[in-house]
Amino acid sequence: MPEVTTRPMTQEVAAQIKVRRKQRERVRNVLAYAVLIVIALIMLYPFYWTVVTSLESTGGIYQPKWWPSDFSLRNYAEVWRGTTVPFWRLIVNSLIICTLGVFFSVTLATLAAYPLAKMKFPGRDLIFYAILMLMVLPNEAGLIVNYITTIKLGLLSQTDFPVLDMAKQYLAVVLPGMASIVGLFLLRQAYLGVPLELLEAARIDGASELTIWRRIMLPLALPTIVAFSILEFVAYWNSFLWARIMLPDKELLPLSAGLLELSGTFSTNSRAVMAGAVITIIPILIVFAFGQKYFMKGLEGAVKG
Incomplete structure (x- = not known):
């Protein structure tokens, strides 16, 4: 008889404990999400403020606001015609530098x-x-x-061939970032997760190390390679200081460095600079939007390795 009465009591207590545990877990999740939302809003507000300011034609730029007081796209038009160098040329320069930088960085890191x-x-x-x-x-x-x-490599020397000089100056911007320690770390960790049995089987079949690297390691490390490529794209797209130092020819400046041309000697069109900053950020957002899946998977695989 005592056993019959004890069992329902035990099940009831266990059910209560389970309910309390779920309630505590729910409270922790709510608090965690609340903190994350607050942090996200703090991080996103500067960008939102930049967008709002770029859409105004008049009014103060330092007062906090939630919506443009005078909606206008004039600042974006000013960006296209307000730089010393044509704005489209700055975009082309950035694309060339990013393409060269990502290609060489990924190649060296994977090797x-x-x-x-x-x-x-x-x-x-x-x-x-x-x-x-x-x-x-x-x-x-x-x-x-x-x-x-x-300078010792002669990348800043002038020749009688403008195309060659342009190529050398692009290479001068890309050169310091080719050997990426972050990329080396990420790719090594990804390679460590590849079973040695696959490599040994390939060696028994007579495959060379270069063949193993190309046909086994690269396909298995593809998510990490994509993640590293995104990181390098963002780094080269945002290159400013080194580009300003190495590119005396303003026609070759990338977009982030070329926005400085919107600033005059005695005044600065802050709203046009904001509009240029928004345009500069858009390609990065697009790259992350399309590569988010590979980016997260690649970093997760690198950390596990």
């Missing part, structure tokens, strides 16, 4: 990560961790060295 992940040689891990230690250095620490190297 360099393979021996550091799948080949055995003395000092392999020491070399990798020594490279990682360089990440603590700010990019500005290498400006002088990179500038001297660029």
Whole structure:
């Protein structure tokens, strides 16, 4: 008889505990989402403020606002005709620099990560961790060295061939970012997740290391490669300081650096600069929108590796 009465009591207590646990979990989720929403709003408001300001033709630009007081697209028209260099040329320059930068960075990272992940040689891990230690250095620490190297390579010298000079100046902007430590780390971690049995089977079949890298490693690491490509695209698209240093010819400036041409000697059209900033951000948003799936999957795979 006691067993009959104890069992329902035990089930009731267990049900109450389960309900309380779900309630606590629901409260934690609500609080977590609330905090994340607040952080997201704080992060998004500067961009929203930039968009609103770019759509106004009059009024103050520093007062907080939720909607344009005087809706106008005049600032966007001013961007297209207000720069010393044609705006379309700035966009073309950015696309050329991003294409070259992403291609060389991804190629070098995918090649360099393979021996550091799948080949055995003395000092392999020491070399990798020594490279990682360089990440603590700010990019500005290498400006002088990179500038001297660029000069020694003759990338800033002028010739009688304008097309060659233009190609060399584009290469000068891309060169310092080709060897990406972040890309090397991401690709090495992705390669570490590839089973050694696949590589051994390919070697038994007579495949060379280059063939293994091209036909096995690259397809399996594709999400990480796409994620790294997106990161590099954003980095090159936003290049400003190095581009201003290495490109004395304003006709070759990328978009982010070329927006400075909207500023006059004695005054600045702040709303036009805001409109230019919005136009600059749009391609990045498009790239993230279409590559979000691969981006998240690639970073997740790199961290697991």
